[in-house]
Amino acid sequence: MPLDPEVIKSVEDAVKKHHQPAAVSKRLLAWLNAMSGSALSREKEMDLFTALASAIDTTAEDV
């Protein structure tokens, strides 16, 4: 079940505020959507986290 457009916009804006690449919002939203649809297995959660963490830029301005 999809997230509300206002929630999606908030996630995208927060990602931009922290100077993170667009891939971060896509992967974060993918995780949220997956959780919204069903209960996730530990493996699936780890996969989603790994994908998200690999997109995070720790050298961004406010880090």
Next chain:
Amino acid sequence: MIIQLAGWTSKGLRCPDIDLTLGNGGAIPIVSLLQMPNGTGKTTTLTMLRAAMTGEASTWPADRVRALRRPGETTDQGQFALHLAIDGKPLTLEVRLNFEDGTASYRTSSPGLGGLVPGWKPPQEVQRFFDDRFVKLFVFDGEFADRLLQPGYSEAGQAIDALFQLYLLEEVQAKTQEIWEKAASTKGAKTETGLTMYQNKASRLATRIAKAEKALQEATSKLASTNAAITELEQKIQDRIGAQEELRAKLDAAREREMAAENDVNACAATVMGYIRQPHVLAAGFATSLVHMKNQLDRLKLPASTSSQFFIELLQEDNCICGRPLDDNTRDVLKQRAALYLAEDTSGVLNTLKGDIDNNIEKPGAATSKDLTTSLEELGKAVVEKATATTAVRALRQKLIDQGDEELRKNEEELNERVKERELLTSLIGEINRAPSINDDENTKCLKSLRAQLLEVQKKVAEITGTIELRQKVSIIQQILTDALADARQRLRTVILQEVNDRLRKVLYRDPLEVASIDSCVRLKAQEGASVGQTLTVGYVFLTTLLNRGQHQVPLVIDSPANPLSIEVRREVGKIIPSLCKQFVAFTISSERAGFVRPLAETANGSIGYFTLFRKTPGTAPLMSSLPQQGVTQTESGVLVTGKEYFEKFDLEEEA
């Protein structure tokens, strides 16, 4: 996901035994009206509906289970089976109550489970919608709708969080934390003791933060209701003592003096604090010593030249400044040690120090300890003045109360209590929200300090375990989620406020009411002027707006939806409800039909089911002879009649 209520079966409970199917030939109507006279077991049915959905009955205490047994009966078992359709697929959740043991158990049936299995086992993708927070939004009573508008409650904020799945943002935050903690706990065996210590500290701080956040939320909510109560009480007191003009005028004047005195105290205190922060003003000895030090520096011509120049020149002399002759060895030692004395930065500090002593102590007009003494005296006078003014206000107020009545006295006492409560709450909120101090430890209530401490401890754990990069990434993800959550709440509240007000203009067009803001609760403009029916309407409009905008399709189940509404408002609410939700199930009494049912049926385009259920008692015995030929189901304890004609004509004197 589409969740529909298909019907239910109950046996051996306080409500009549019944097997109700809402669907007519399979299709579940948009509107189902279940007419049940008072005392037929509406509350029991709603309780069991919620219990079946949430799985909560297995935690009920024995007396709560036994309270659901039909009075006067000795059956040792009761059961309630809720039939749902999840995206069109059947799901049955059955609650079995054992009145002897006082226990409850569940059975679940769905195609995915391969039939009937023990336990409360709805499919995982459905379970989150059967969370207690969510269920109470769509299976609710008038009390809940009322709480949406009460400042002391946070139902409205929670409803938005639940329906727009904002809890997912918090859940992802928690997951990332869990993943990092797990990564950190599997590393760093070399320094196990230190690691355990920091991990324990992190855990304690996290608990403390959660407590502080909860306390802040509760105190803020409570403060809002306390402030509202204070305003109301003050107004009541003003109204009651309004007639005594002379005393009132005196009281007003005394209050003004009190406020002016309070302002003076604040101004004097600020001046004193400003002086106290300057050491040379705090004690004359400081000023004298500082000036003496500056004079000594001047006498030594320090720092006229940089230290390196001083030593270069010294090395060229035959004798040292102490008078001893300088040879090559002594010069070498001096050269090596020169760097230790009066480096460039020390010279800079000395110059700044001298400048500050000049400007703040020696300059004409600079503050002195005498100024502090004078300010302290003025503060003392202001405090006395304030105390006198407060006493005068209290005395006049008491006089007014003494001339008033018992109710006025009670109001005054309650006001005093509330004011004390406000002070405590304000102080607590201030303490939780204040800036961190270096004296804070992990027992502080200061949230900023606790968060900073936790960050430090987490950094330490990350350093020890070699998970620094992971910690940084988790920290960034968590900050993004925190910001996104706050922003999403704000956006949704703004959008919903707009939509609710648009709908209210249509529903309450005769007597418009406007929502001023939505935070933890729904706040009306001029709330005190709203009637019970109006506030209930606002509650419905708020919830149906959420359900309509949210991404789920869930049934809206309401007990006595129209009872407190005027005929005009019933018509408008009746018209709007079917368009705001996909399934509406209402438990009604016969007196609610007027004005409500027809518009409801018209908007539902005929997709409406009518059911009348009553208990078999001596009081309802006369009804048995007038039952229709078709659509009647009888059990030992009750009668269920399906159909519009009987529904519309059914009446009991007690409800008229």
